[in-house]
Amino acid sequence: MTHRKVLSPIFTVVVAFLICAVILGATSRQPRETLRWFFLGPFSNLYYFGNMLAASVPLIFTGLAACIAFSAGVFNLGLEGQYYFGAIVGTIIALSVPTSRLSSTLFVLVVSFSVGGLLSLASALLKLEFGFSELISSFMIGQIFIYVGDFMLNGPFRDPEAALAATRYLDEGIGLAKILPPSNLHVGYVIGLTLCLVFHFVRKHSVMGYEFKTVKENPRFAKIHGIKVEKIWLLAMLLSGGVAAVGGMVEILGVYGRAVRGFSHGNGFNGIAVSLLVRNDPALIFLSALFFAYLESGGEIASLMVQTPPEIVRLVQGIVFCLVTAEFLFRRSERDADSVA
Amino acid sequence: MRSKVIVQLLNVQKTFHPSGVRALRGANLSLEVGSIHALLGANGAGKTTLVRILAGELQPDVGKIFVDGKVVDFRTPKDAMRHGIVLVHQNLSLVDELTVFENLFLGREPRRLFFLDKKKAEDEIGKLCEKLSLVALNKRVADLSMAEKQKVEIARALIFGARVLLLDEPTAYLGGSEEERLFELLVSLKRTGCAILFITHDVDQALKIADRVTVLREGETVLSEETSKLNVQRVIEAMGFRSSEPSSVCAQVGEELLRISDLTLKTGKRLVLDRVSLSVRQGETVGLFGLGNDGQFDLLEVLIGLRNPSSGRIFFQTCDITQLSIRERRRLGIAYVPKDRLKEALNLEGSILENAIVNVYREKPYAKFGLLNWDLLKRYTLDMLKDFEVKTVSVAQPVRTLSGGNLQRLILARELFQRPKLLLACRPTSGLDVRVQDYIAQRLQQLKSYGCALIATNDAEEAFGLCDRILIFSKGKLKRVLHTEGLAEPAVLFSSVGGEA
Numbered sequence: 001m002t003h004r005k006v007l008s009p010i011f012t013v014v015v016a017f018l019i020c021a022v023i024l025g026a027t028s029r030q031p032r033e034t035l036r037w038f039f040l041g042p043f044s045n046l047y048y049f050g051n052m053l054a055a056s057v058p059l060i061f062t063g064l065a066a067c068i069a070f071s072a073g074v075f076n077l078g079l080e081g082q083y084y085f086g087a088i089v090g091t092i093i094a095l096s097v098p099t100s101r102l103s104s105t106l107f108v109l110v111v112s113f114s115v116g117g118l119l120s121l122a123s124a125l126l127k128l129e130f131g132f133s134e135l136i137s138s139f140m141i142g143q144i145f146i147y148v149g150d151f152m153l154n155g156p157f158r159d160p161e162a163a164l165a166a167t168r169y170l171d172e173g174i175g176l177a178k179i180l181p182p183s184n185l186h187v188g189y190v191i192g193l194t195l196c197l198v199f200h201f202v203r204k205h206s207v208m209g210y211e212f213k214t215v216k217e218n219p220r221f222a223k224i225h226g227i228k229v230e231k232i233w234l235l236a237m238l239l240s241g242g243v244a245a246v247g248g249m250v251e252i253l254g255v256y257g258r259a260v261r262g263f264s265h266g267n268g269f270n271g272i273a274v275s276l277l278v279r280n281d282p283a284l285i286f287l288s289a290l291f292f293a294y295l296e297s298g299g300e301i302a303s304l305m306v307q308t309p310p311e312i313v314r315l316v317q318g319i320v321f322c323l324v325t326a327e328f329l330f331r332r333s334e335r336d337a338d339s340v341a
Numbered sequence: 342m343r344s345k346v347i348v349q350l351l352n353v354q355k356t357f358h359p360s361g362v363r364a365l366r367g368a369n370l371s372l373e374v375g376s377i378h379a380l381l382g383a384n385g386a387g388k389t390t391l392v393r394i395l396a397g398e399l400q401p402d403v404g405k406i407f408v409d410g411k412v413v414d415f416r417t418p419k420d421a422m423r424h425g426i427v428l429v430h431q432n433l434s435l436v437d438e439l440t441v442f443e444n445l446f447l448g449r450e451p452r453r454l455f456f457l458d459k460k461k462a463e464d465e466i467g468k469l470c471e472k473l474s475l476v477a478l479n480k481r482v483a484d485l486s487m488a489e490k491q492k493v494e495i496a497r498a499l500i501f502g503a504r505v506l507l508l509d510e511p512t513a514y515l516g517g518s519e520e521e522r523l524f525e526l527l528v529s530l531k532r533t534g535c536a537i538l539f540i541t542h543d544v545d546q547a548l549k550i551a552d553r554v555t556v557l558r559e560g561e562t563v564l565s566e567e568t569s570k571l572n573v574q575r576v577i578e579a580m581g582f583r584s585s586e587p588s589s590v591c592a593q594v595g596e597e598l599l600r601i602s603d604l605t606l607k608t609g610k611r612l613v614l615d616r617v618s619l620s621v622r623q624g625e626t627v628g629l630f631g632l633g634n635d636g637q638f639d640l641l642e643v644l645i646g647l648r649n650p651s652s653g654r655i656f657f658q659t660c661d662i663t664q665l666s667i668r669e670r671r672r673l674g675i676a677y678v679p680k681d682r683l684k685e686a687l688n689l690e691g692s693i694l695e696n697a698i699v700n701v702y703r704e705k706p707y708a709k710f711g712l713l714n715w716d717l718l719k720r721y722t723l724d725m726l727k728d729f730e731v732k733t734v735s736v737a738q739p740v741r742t743l744s745g746g747n748l749q750r751l752i753l754a755r756e757l758f759q760r761p762k763l764l765l766a767c768r769p770t771s772g773l774d775v776r777v778q779d780y781i782a783q784r785l786q787q788l789k790s791y792g793c794a795l796i797a798t799n800d801a802e803e804a805f806g807l808c809d810r811i812l813i814f815s816k817g818k819l820k821r822v823l824h825t826e827g828l829a830e831p832a833v834l835f836s837s838v839g840g841e842a
Binding site for chain 1: 665671679686698702708
């Protein structure tokens, strides 16, 4: 039912907007001003618009990371940790390599990919060796490494001159080029989009894509017909963690210029919702990431202009998450009812 | 004396979306109080759909349902239950972890305040259990046999106040004597005034125990008559079968293809296979028969590489394949049809195409540089479907929209289309109508000209009908070998197991 497939995410988004508007209108002393800044603010000038696009970049990466794991029927709930820790290690490496060369930027991205990939691979291995649910282990390993990252930023790698727990600033030569100055938008946006499209193509047209789909839909069937199910799970987890970490690194190279404690602020977890909202379709992830970024920037602008509490945005994200999950359950029961014989 | 009609279906039609499969095109049926009614039809004739409509699980597009002469509109199974119509599931609705007693009252426990009123429940159940000769009320359902589970299901339906029992292929999972007992039970229920409708493939069975027979053919009622006025021939013709004699082409027996020596398989402490040795030559169809799960199915899982034997060796042609992966074994020309058709042999979430290509997608020329050539794969699938007479609208259609018979054809087509040298098949003809069974027998005959087959089964008739040689298993041990030629009837298998077990 393709029309449903298109309509239901739109429905989710509209409902989220309505609820958001009602809450904003009810809590604000100047409801009209608030609503105007919240909904139209991100489009009011190129600077805000560019920042909104930039805010969607990390979500594109973590959304894709979640999507890759889902595509093979495994869950990676450690995105936040992989995003955060992978980027911190990448930054530390970046501080000690010769800069202003494309190759060193690439090298740093590869390093963070490997770090993030290893974290998620660990939980996949635990699943295969001991039968631990990767859902739990990836989350817990992720949490552990968030604290390890905090420790590194607060301790050995802290810039003594900075007021925050943060590393030294990276050399500008290693950073990603800006697209729409003075906004934050950078080349990372293009990288993210490209990766999504590549994965979309891989899913549709490659041997690996077919194997992912088959393993997801019926691992027993896949195994009986000679697909190496364990290998697919490992690969999916590795790629998922790696892409999440690259997302964190791109954010640092493009926006922050250094690793700051807590810079991930939920981008990892939101990746799951970003992917679910568009039913794990990699070609649409950029739209759903944009939606989340839109709410985020709208909230920020509104709080800047009319002092709305920025927590409102979290509330709306929570509502979207609920709607998306509810829809997930609906589809399941519908599928059961539609089988012939 | 004309008996009272309790349920009547008039011109019921149902089309499934999005596949567009027209499961029912005008079905009629009437059930009378105190009678057993058999619903017959080829695979895909719409029997299951009809029963599900009657039970409120599906809604008809067109047509009326009357209960006690009044039009009813069932939106959910609960509506049907309120009128006393209950579909007895194939042990899908029992909770394995609970006892029989707890299962009987699941969902409608008699309560006093918030606690289970055990005494009242026991009283209610006492009489019923006597009737059904259910004794093991405190046994866990997981420990029951198939037949006992079915009895619990029926008891549950009766507690719910069922006047009309619907049974979807109640004998599909039962052995010979269990089947007899089920029929005795149905007859005694009929005497108490229940109306019983059951689906079956077996014409003899239907004529033996039913009072009335209705035959569906491509979604339409083509015959509805009292049993006393029918004979087997008429029913089979109504179902749309030509009566045919299986062609017996005698193939030459060639070189040795498979040799197993001293194969042992343990799971935990249990000995699943105990030093099994055998050899199969090209041109042979060999049956592995055991009354229940006597290791014959596990042997096939070991042969395809799903499980590692504890000791022993497997040789295929001349190479030792004991250590090879499933993929490598399949490449050598070994094909496998697993026991559970819906969970193992098919990916029900996928399309027909995705299910059809699973053995070839990664081979050249279908895949190059890791990319799939979908055009070629589609052509491959269409050729396969045509060759094996699988009826489909399009290959992109979800595989779940196919009927049982077509699914089995698809599975067999997938495994045989690559001309394997060795086919390993678990119960290839179970639950299928005569036409599909004949068809499968024919295909296995063709296989003999270039390969061989090992058929694992616990159905004596199947082993007898398909194989030249039957190896009899009991508790993981190979007991003896029988050549079907010169044997009179399948029953011999039972006696030969009993004789030495």
